[in-house]
Amino acid sequence: MTFDFDLFVIGGGSGGVRAARIAASEYGAKVGLAEESRMGGTCVIRGCVPKKLMLFASTGGASVAEARGYGWTRAEAGPFNWTIFRRKLDAELNRLEGLYRQGLSNAGVTIHDQRARMIDPHTVALADGTRLTSRYILIATGGRPTLPDFEGAEHALISDDLFLLDTLPGKVLIVGGGFIACEFATILAGMGAAVMQVHRGPHVLRGFDEMGRELVGQQLREIGVDLRLSQTIARIELRGQTRHVTFADRSTGDFDAVIVATGRHPNTAGLGAAEAGVTLGPFGQILVDEWSQTNLPSVYAVGDVTDRVNLTPVAIREGHGFADTVFGAKPRKVDHRLVASAVYTRPHELGCVGLTEDEAAKHRAVDVYATSFRPMRSLFAGSEAKAAMKLVVDSETRKVLGGQIFAPEAGEMVQLVAVAMGMGATKEDFDATIAVHPTLAEELVTMRNVTRRVGPHESVPAA
Template identity: 65%
Template sequence: MSFDYDLFVIGGGSGGVRAARIAASEYGARVGLAEESRMGGTCVIRGCVPKKLMIFASQAEGIVEETRGYGWTTADAGAFDWTMFRNKLDAELTRLEGAYTGGLVAADVEIHKQRARLVDAHTVELADGQRLSAKHILIAVGGRPQRPGIEGEELGLISDDLFLMEKLPGRVLVIGGGFIACEFATILQGLGAETVLSYRGNAVLRGFDEEMRRHATEQLRVVGVELKLGTVPAKLEKDGERTRVIWSDGAQESYDAVMFATGRTPNTEGLGLTELGVKLGARGEVVVDEWSQTSVPSIFAVGDVTDRVNLTPVAIREGHSFADTIFGAKPRKVDHGLVASAVYVRPHEVATIGLTEEEAAAKGPHEVYVASFRPMRSLFAGSDARVIMKLLVDAGTKKVTGCHIFGPEAGEMIQLVAIPMGMGATKADFDAAIAVHPTLAEEIVTMRRPTRHIGGAHPDKTVGSA
C-alpha cells in the first residue's frame, strides 16, 4: 500500500518535533507534522522557557538586597515594567519558535499549521478537510491545564494566561501546591504582586522528599507569599473588576486575579482515538508499551499525552528513541526510572533524582547523609538561608539511590549528579571525587558519615558527619 508519508506527527512540541526531525534528516523518512498552535509546544511557548525567564526577572529585588551586604549603596530595584518585559519575552519566544520551525523545514518535514485528528489507523484528517495517509502516526499533543471543577471556575486564570496578561494583578491568589503553583507564586510575588497561595495539604510539592517539602514551604513564606494551607476555594464569583473567593469554611476574600495551578491532563480530547480502539487510561492518557506503541500497532505516542514522566527532556528522549527504533533500525527504549528534575522557586531551588527518604525507607535499610549549612555568598550578605543536601545510600549495595538539593542553582547541580547515579555509582565513588573549593557542590562529595539510618536494622548506628 502506498502512503503520503512514512510518518505523520500530530503535535509540534518538543517530543513531536524531535521525532519528526530525526526520522526525516537522519533516516530519510517522508514526514508530515500538524500543529494547530505555535511550534514548540508547552515548554517553549507557555512553560519552561518563559517561566524560567520570569524567574530571572523576579530575582532582582533579592539581588539588590544582597549587593548591599557587599558594600554597594544601591537604593532599590526600581519599578518593574511588565509591558517592556512581556514584549521582550514575546520576541524571544518568536525567535525560538522560528528555530523549531526552521529545523523542521531544513529536514524537509512538511508542516501543516492546523489541527489534525485520526480517521483510521493510517489516516489523519486536517481541519480543512484534507485527508493524509501515513505508515506510522505519532501522537505528541502534550497536556493542558485543568480546572478544579468548582462553581465559577471560568472566572479563574490558568497557567497559560500568565504569559498573556495585559498588566500584573495587585493581589493574586494561586491555587495549587505543585511545582507550577510554587513557581508562579514565586514569580508573581517577586515581580511585585501581593501573592497568596492556597493548597489543601500542609506542605507544598506533594510527592517530593518530605524534608525538601518543608524547606520549600517555609521559603515561600520567607519571600512574602501568604500561605493558606489545609483549605480550598469552594466557589468563585464576580466582584466588580475583582474575583470573590468563597472558601470551604465559608469565609470570603476578593482578589484582582485568581490562578488555577491544579494539575494538567493529557490533551487527547477530539483526536478520534477511542473510535479507533486506541486504549486510554483513567486520566485520558494514551496507554503505550515500552516502545511507545499504542494498542493500534501503527499508532505511537510520546510526551505528556502518555502521562509517564511529564518533563520536556523525557518527551525529547522518547521522540528520538521512537525515530531510532522505527526508522533507524536501532531499537532504543527510554528508562523512566531515574529522571532528575528541579523546581525553580527562589532564592533556593529544589532539585531531586531517585528515591525520596520515605521511599528509601520503604524499600529497606538505607543510610541518609545530610549537609545543612549557610552558604558563604549569602551568609556574608547577612542572610540566614540554609542549603540542604541529602544523599540516600542503600545499606547493602552502597549505591546512591537518591539525591535531593535545596539551594541556589540546585537544578544545575542535580544534572551532574544524574550522570554517576545513572551509572550505578556507590557512595565510595562519590567520596573518591576531589572537591572543588569553595563551592556549594563540594558538599555532595564530602559527607563522610551517615546522619541517620532508615528502613530497618543497621550494623552501624553511628550518627554524625565529618
C-alpha cells in the same frame, strides 16, 4: 498500500518535533506534522522557557538587596515594568518558534498549521477536511491544564494565561501546591505582587522528598507568600474587575486574579484516538509499551500525552528513541527510572534525582546523609537562608539511590549527580571525589556521617 507519508506527527511540541526532524533528516522518511497552536509546544511557548525567563526577571529586587549587603550603597530597584519584560519575552518566544519551524523545514517536514485528529490507524483528518494517510502515526499532543470543579471556576486563569497578561495583577491568589504553583508564587512575589497560595494538602509538592517539601514551603513564606495549607476554594464571584473568593472554611478574600495550577491532564479530548481503536488510560492518557507503541502497531505516542514522566527532556528522548527504533533500525528504549528534575523557586531551587527517602526505605534499609548550612554568598550579605542536601544510600550495596539539593542553582548541580547515579555510583565513590572549594556542591562529597538509618521495619517521618 501507498501512503501519503511514512510518518505523520500530531503535535508540534518538543517530543513531536524531535521525532519528525530525526525521522526526516537522518533516516529519509517522508514526514508530515500538524500543530493547531504555536510550534514548540508547552515548554517553549507556555512553560519551561518563558517561566524561567520570568523567574530571572523576578530576582532583580533580591539581587539589589544582596548588592547592598556587599557594599553597593546606592543600589536600588524601582518597580518592575511588566510591559517592557512582556515585549522582550514575546520577541524571544517568536525567535525560538522560528527556529523550531526552520529546523522542521530544513529537514523536509511538511507542516500543517491546523488541528488534526485520527480517523483510523493510518489516516488523519485536518481541520480543513483534508484526509492524509501515513504508514505510522505519532501522537505527541502533550498535556493541558485542568480547572477544578468549583462554582465560578470560569473566572480563574490557568497557568498558560499568565504569559499573555497585559498587566501584572497587584493581588493574586494561586491555587495548588505542585511545582508550577510554587514557581509562579515565587515569580509573582518577586515581581512585586501580593501573593496568596492555597493548597488542599498539609505540605506543598506532593510526591517529593519530605525535606524538600518542608523547605520549599518555608521559603515561600519567607519571601512573602501567604501560604495557606489544608485549604480549598468554595466559589469565585466576579465583582466588577475583582474576584471575590470564598474558601472552604468560609473566609473570603478579594483578588485581581486567581490562577489555578492544580495539575495537567493528557491532551486527548477530540483527538479521535479512542474512536480509532487506541487504548486510553483512566485519565485519558495514551497507553504505550516500552517502545512508545500503542495497542495499534502503526500508532505510537510520546511525551506528556502518555503520562509517564511529564518533563520536556523525557519527551525529547522518547521522540528521538521512536525515530531511531522505527526508521533507523537502531532500537532504543527510554529508561524512565532515573530522571532528574528541578523546582525553580527562589532564592533556592529544589533539585531531585532518584528515590525519595520514603520510597527507598519501603523495601530496604537505607542510610541517609544530610546536611544544612548557610551558603557563603548569601550569608555574607546578611541572609539567614539555609541550603540543604541529602543522599539516600542502600545500606548493603552502598549504591546512591536518591539525591536532594535545596540551594541556589540546585538544578545545575543535580544534573551532574544524575550522571554519577546513572553510572551506579556508591557513597564511597562520592567520598573519593575531591571537593572543589569553596563551592556549594562540595557538600555532596563531604558528608561522612550517617544522619539516620531507616528501612521497611522502621518508622520514616510521614510527609
